[in-house]
Amino acid sequence: MFKKILIANRGEIACRVIKTARRMGIATVAVFSDADRDALHVEMADEAVHIGPSTASESYLVAEKIIQACRETGAEAVHPGYGFLSERASFCEALERESIVFIGPKPRAIVAMGDKIESKKFAKAAKVSTVPGSLDVIMDAAHAERIAGDIGYPVMIKASAGGGGKGMRIAWDASEVRDGFERARSEAKNSFGDDRVFIEKFIVEPRHIEIQVLADAYGNCLYLGERECSIQRRNQKIVEEAPSPFLDEATRRAMGEQAVALAKAVDYQSAGTVEFIVDKDRNFYFLEMNTRLQVEHPVTELITGIDLVAQMIRIASGEKLALNQADIELKGWAIESRLYAEDPYRNFLPSTGRLTRYRPPAEGLQGKAIIRNDTGVVEGSEISMFYDPMVAKLCTWAPTRMEAIDAMADALDTFVVDGVAHNIPFLSALMQHPRWREGRLSTAFIAEEFPDGFQPVIPDESDLEVLAAITLAAELARKHRLDHFADRLRPHSGKVSAQWEVRIGERYFPIVLHEAKAKPPAHFVMNIGGKTMALRSDWKPGEMIWSGLIGERAVNAQIRPVLNGVRIDWMGMSVISRAMSPRVAELDRLMPMKAPPDTSKMLLCPMPGLVVSINVATGQEVKAGETLAVVEAMKMENVLRAERDLVVSAINAKKGESLAVDAVIMEFE
Structure with a gap:
């Protein structure tokens, strides 16, 4: 060793x-x-x-x-x-x-499987099911258009040396092939130093399911079940789980056996992953083999109890596998959520900066669930523009899929990240999404369910009542703290008013307190909207996680002070709320609203990034959908298009310039 x-x-x-x-x-x-x-x-x-x-x-x-x-x-x-x-x-x-x-594996296996074009040729020769397509290197946009027409739309344009969703585009017609070819080739060259791309048939309603394999230098090879990786954005995985809610045992075995056969064919030695596209009828097609440890490997470790990194080290040191296929047993369910420094409210654009707060949930056994957080940052760490925007990989394991999902929802609600924009609100909302919870997935899930991008979840009436109850409980706890530490300056009778109103957005909720004990553990009985509810909590002012029982429901929410109120983040919802007396509420209704500045005639840089190109000139008439500029951030090119017909009046940025978020790139008439 x-x-x-x-x-x-x-x-x-x-x-x-x-x-x-x-x-x-x-x-x-x-x-x-x-x-x-x-x-x-x-x-x-x-x-x-x-x-x-x-x-x-x-x-x-x-x-x-x-x-x-x-x-x-x-x-x-x-x-x-x-x-x-x-x-x-x-x-x-x-x-x-x-x-x-x-x-890791030997160079021969890396060469055979590392190039997408060559790996598909190798897979075909090994009688592994592959996606229909052309494995020839595409010479130019016209060549790409001819090949796509022969295959039949839709098609996927992919970088030969690609990975991580870079250098990949879906095209539904000839114009998208031409644009996608140029974008994929440019991203591939910038990310991998290799601008070769190829085209294959795009499978409609596909699932991305991969098989984990483990092989030693003595011919022993086995598979460790599958991972479902269908929740993706721009071909970048966001949430993974093991096992897949879609596969039956027969399909799992067939995919595993093909994965092992392919690994043996290239004399694979180490941990590796064979990725498949699976259609709605459980037909599966070889996608690629990743000759390395996968980002999502923790979910396999959680359901098998096998440390894949330890196995890699042992295999590399010359040890034989101490396991055989019969030893592999899949227990329970595991889910991984990738926490990225990106703004879900701005089309998931990357964010950079310093983590002013970073407080993940406690790891280990929590009730029936296990919480695991793989991270490379601490509070005070900087999320740099130079590398991938991943902050952490939060994982949960539980005996059943629903229990693992609920454990993930609770863990996300208690994961505090400040200083950069992040995708926790999206992940938290996803855990409540009916289609996700039912396991009806495809790689188009995000595009189909969030066609206009992600917006904060709109609370329903029962959610608003919970949020109003938390707001009032927090305000009463704050007042109790002030009275406790400043009783000489602010003498108080100890009585609490029974009449309150809580404002959430433009809504006002009258609340009548029947019982009030603000000293922790606090206990309140209140009437909201004609409903009586009991609330119990140990929360103290200054704590960022409000935990308690509302009725019999356990609630964990993040709470932060803002001017004259609090911000509460819970299950993908984010609201600004304020508890006040009825008289203050009456006056509050009379306050004018401040209008936000008008930026409709400006193109603002949506993220910190580098200007790759300015595609228009001053005075040019532009039609809706045409490209205005391309900005690169964290190795991904982001095409900024016109939202309507317009005329360019001024250009404020130039190619090669580094811009901050919201910098004005150009102005319109």
Whole structure:
């Protein structure tokens, strides 16, 4: 077994590998760029080596710098995590020349499966079911249009060396093929240094289901069940679960056996994933093989009890698998939610900044559920523009799917992140979505259910009553605290008014208090809208999570003070509310509303990013839907289109310029 390994990665995956290595008694070496000098993975490792500037192309992607770090520290092996150098055969070969072990498959398997075009040719030869399409490299947009017409629309344009949703476009007609070809090729070149793309048939109502495989150097190979990864946005996975709510045992076995056959055909050695597209009739087609650890591997670990990183290390050190297929038993249900620094209310545009608050839910056994949070940040960490915007991977396990979903909903409601925009409201709302809870999924789920983007969930009447009750309870707790600590300055009789009103948005809710005990544990009985409800809570002013019972219902909500009130975030809902006396409410109704500034004649930069192109000129007439500009953020190109017919009156930005969020790119007449 190795005595010391180096992790050629950063963030949550570096931290996750360090945890397993520590349990195995293996010393660890971290590498870091300028931007990651104070990162959590650097703090956790036994040693750390600086490898260069913030941009990945000058640090984490430079193989020689990783090898030099191994030389300096005496690391015997390298775990690549995912992304960066994890699927670069030349890196494995360079390590071999230095007698350093690569904790992953051999170069032959990486070469065979790492290129999407070649892997599909290989899969066909191995009699693995594949999606209809053209595996020839596309020369230009006209060539792409001809091939798409032969295959039949819709089609998927994909980067040959792609991954993580980059360099992928769906086209429903010839014009979308031309535009998608250029965008996919540009993203592929910027992200992978390889602009080759190919085209295949796009499966309607597809599910993205993948099989986890594990293989050693002695010909032993087995599959560890499947993961459902159909909740995606722009081909980037958002939520994963294991097992799939769609597969039956026969399909699971057939997919697993094909995955094993493919792995054996390339002499695979390590943990790997064979991805399939599955249609509504459970027909499945090979998509690609990821010759590395997957981002979503924790859900497989939770339902099998197998530490995949430990298995990778053992296999790389020359050990045989101590398991066989009959040993693999899938227990319970696991769900993973990817927390990204992105604004769900602005079409999920990436966000950067410092985490002024970062307080995840407690890990471990919580009732019947297990909570796990894989992260690479702490409070005060910076979410940088240089890397992927992932903040954490929150996972829950429970005996049944519904229990795992409910545990995830509670965990998300108690996950506090401030300082950057994040997708927790969307994830929280998703856990309540009827179609998600029923398991009726496809990779088009987000596009179909949120066609106009995500907006805060609109509370129904019962939700509003719960929110009003929390608001009043919080206000009474605040008043009790003030009276307790300032009784000499603010003498109080101890009596609490029975008449209140709570404003939520434009609604006012009269509340009558029948019983009131504000000292924790607080107990209130109140009448809201003709309904009487009891409320009990240990919450104290200053705490960001309000937890309590409203009736028999357990409620966990985030609560933050704002001017003259509080903001409550709960199950994807976000409201500003205020508790007041009836007289103050009467006056409040008379207050004028401040109109927001008019930005309808401006194109604002929706995220911090780099201007890739300005596609119009001053004075130009533009039709709705035409491209105005392209802005790159976190390696993804975002096309900004005209929402209506207009005339460009001024251009305030230029190609190559770095812009802040809401910077004015251009103005219109």
